[in-house]
Every structure is written in C-alpha cells, then in structure tokens.
Amino acid sequence: xxxxxxxxxxxxxxxxxxxxxxxxxxxxxxxxxxxxxxxxxxxxxxxxxxxxxxxxxxxxxxxxxxxxxxxxxxxxxxxxxxxxxxxxxxxxxxxxxxxxxxxxxxxxxxxxxxxxxxxxxxxxxxxxxxxxxxxxxxxxxxxxxxxxxxxxxxxxxxxxxxxxxxxxxxxxxxxxxxxxxxxxxxxxxxxxxxxxxxxxxxxxxxxxxxxxxxxxxxxxxxxxxxxxxxxxxxxxxxxxxxxxxxxxxxxxxxxxxxx
Numbered sequence: 001x002x003x004x005x006x007x008x009x010x011x012x013x014x015x016x017x018x019x020x021x022x023x024x025x026x027x028x029x030x031x032x033x034x035x036x037x038x039x040x041x042x043x044x045x046x047x048x049x050x051x052x053x054x055x056x057x058x059x060x061x062x063x064x065x066x067x068x069x070x071x072x073x074x075x076x077x078x079x080x081x082x083x084x085x086x087x088x089x090x091x092x093x094x095x096x097x098x099x100x101x102x103x104x105x106x107x108x109x110x111x112x113x114x115x116x117x118x119x120x121x122x123x124x125x126x127x128x129x130x131x132x133x134x135x136x137x138x139x140x141x142x143x144x145x146x147x148x149x150x151x152x153x154x155x156x157x158x159x160x161x162x163x164x165x166x167x168x169x170x171x172x173x174x175x176x177x178x179x180x181x182x183x184x185x186x187x188x189x190x191x192x193x194x195x196x197x198x199x200x201x202x203x204x205x206x207x208x209x210x211x212x213x214x215x216x217x218x219x220x221x222x223x224x225x226x227x228x229x230x231x232x233x234x235x236x237x238x239x240x241x242x243x244x245x246x247x248x249x250x251x252x253x254x255x256x257x258x259x
Contacts, residue, residue, distance in 0.1 A: 001134040002258040004042040005160060006035065008213040008248030012060050013140060015160060016044050019131035022108040023048035025068075026127060026138050029060040032067035042253045046072050050108035053099075054078040055117075056124035056141065057086030066091040077107060079114065081123030101125055115152040117142035120187040128152055134259045136160070140214045143188035145198045153202055157259045160248065161199065163212035163229060164189035165219035173219050189214065192225050196232035203233070205240045209257045213248035222247050 006014040012029035016039060023044050028035055036046060052065050052074055062082075066089070069076050075095040078086070083098060090096075099105045101114050101123055109132075114125040119141045126139035126149070137156035139149065153159060170180055182188050190198070199210060212225050226247060233242055248254055 001129075001131045001136060001158075002256055003136055003158060003160075004044070004256045005211050005213060005248035005254045006030075006038040006042060007250055007253065008140065009215060009217060009250035010060055011250055012063065013214065014038070014064070015138065016042055017110065017129055017131075017136060018044060018048065019109050021048060022050045022110070024107055024110050024129070025049060025052040026129070027055055027061040028052050028064040028068055029062065030064050032064050032071060035064050035068060038253045042256055046074075049074050050110075051075045051077055053107065053112060053127065054082055054086070055126065055138075056119060056121040057082050057089065058121060058141070059089060061141075062086045062089050066093055069093045069095065075107070077105070077112075079123050079125065082121070085122035113152065115148060117149070118144045118146070118186050120182070120185075126152070128156065134158070136259065142190060143184075143186045145190070145194065149198070150201055155204065155206075156202070157206055158209045158211075158257060159199070159202065159207065160211045160213050161195055162190045162214040163192050163195040163220070163225045164214050165191055165216045166221075166224055166228075167191050167193075169224075170216075170219040175218065183216075183219070189216075192220065192228040193232070196229040199229060200233060200236055203236065203238055203242075207243045208259055210243050210245045211248050211254065211257070212245065215247065215250075217250065
C-alpha cells in the first residue's frame with residue numbers, strides 16, 4: 001500500500017491511496033480540475049480510482065466528490081447522515097453507496113472501517129483502510145480523542161492525524177471569540193499538544209509513517225506543529241526508532257509514502 005496527502009487544510013482535503021494498481025480517494029475537497037492535477041503530480045491517475053469515500057459534509061472535504069463521480073463514473077461512499085447533510089454540495093451521483101458508521105465495507109481491494117469522531121457535522125467519521133498486510137489510519141477533523149479512536153487507530157502502519165492549531169496562536173490571532181471557541185471545543189479541531197500525546201499512545205514498533213494534517217494557516221505553523229510532535233515523542237522511552245513524520249500541505253501534494 002502507498003498513499004499521498006494531496007492537500008490538507010481548511011481550503012481543501014484529499015488523500016490518495018493505492019494498492020495493486022487500484023486507487024481510492026478519502027475526501028475530495030478541491031475542484032475536479034485541481035484534484036486531477038494534484039493526483040497526476042503524485043503519480044496517480046483518475047482511471048485507477050475505484051471509489052471516493054467521504055468523512056463529512058463540510059465544503060473542504062466534499063466539494064469535488066460529485067464532480068469527479070459524474071465526470072469519471074467513480075462510485076461515492078458516505079454514511080446516510082453525511083449524504084443528507086451534503087446533498088446540495090454533492091449533487092446527483094449515479095453510483096452512490098451508504099455505509100454504516102462502525103461497519104466494515106469494501107471498495108475494490110480496500111477494506112474500510114469507518115469510526116465516529118467528534119466534529120460539528122451530521123455523522124463525521126475517520127477511517128482505517130486495510131489492503132494486503134497494511135493498515136492506514138485517517139483522522140483529520142475531531143475536537144477530542146477517545147478510547148474509540150485509540151482502539152481503532154492502534155496497530156496501524158501509517159497514520160494521517162490532525163494537528164490543527166497552537167492554542168496561544170489561536171488566542172492571540174484574528175479569529176473572533178465564537179470561532180475560537182468552536183475550534184477549541186470537543187467538536188472542533190485538535191491542538192498540536194493533544195495530537196502529540198495521542199500519537200505517543202499510538203506508537204508501536206510497526207508504525208512506519210505519520211502525516212500531520214489539517215494545519216491551520218492562521219493559528220499554526222508547520223515548524224511549530226512538527227517541533228511539538230517530534231519533541232514530545234522524543235521524550236518517550238519506547239525502545240525502538242520513531243516513525244518518519246511528514247506534513248500535509250494545503251497548496252501542494254505531499255510525498256508518496258510506501259508502507
């Protein structure tokens with residue numbers, strides 16, 4: 001299995017996963033043209049896509065899903081709550097499939113386990129994607145961690161986890177109070193230190209790569225997010241090398257990671 005975060009942040013999110021020549025998109029939060037461009041830059045192609053799975057109905061996650069589905073005939077998978085709340089943004093999709101949060105389903109060679117996260121949408125989810133002998137965990141929009149998240153994301157070989165904001169930058173920044181409260185809330189986004197501590201709980205010898213995702217352009221910096229996470233993980237006495245850590249970017253695809 002290999003994967004690439006095509007873009008991550010409040011202006012758009014999409015991640016490409018590939019195994020045995022088949023591709024899968026988690027979220028499609030850019031225009032169809034931009035998604036095609038980024039996918040090509042990452043070394044993928046639209047004709048490999050066997051499906052698009054959607055985490056929730058916010059514009060930066062669902063915007064391009066219907067466009068790609070109609071243009072290329074790609075099936076879209078989402079739960080019923082997201083389908084209802086995102087119907088206008090999604091538009092008419094001929095091949096639309098509903099999964100049940102917490103229930104396993106398959107798309108091509110990929111086995112997916114969606115799990116509930118805490119975000120201010122109808123029925124938001126993260127995913128564990130399995131193919132071959134590898135497991136990739138994806139969780140980019142949650143205001144809190146839980147035992148469920150720890151259970152689902154434990155044992156993954158790759159992780160894409162939100163590392164959204166620095167609390168002091170949020171307090172000192174331009175966001176009005178109500179928006180600051182939303183970001184900090186249990187249905188908002190993870191702060192750097194919370195993500196770092198959660199990753200510490202998820203570390204194991206077979207965790208190969210972590211992508212820090214959904215960084216705020218206003219309330220975070222790549223350097224601060226990386227320093228907070230790597231600094232915390234370095235204090236842990238785990239007895240094995242730390243996984244490689246990279247950053248998901250808003251304006252360009254990241255590296256193609258092979259697991």
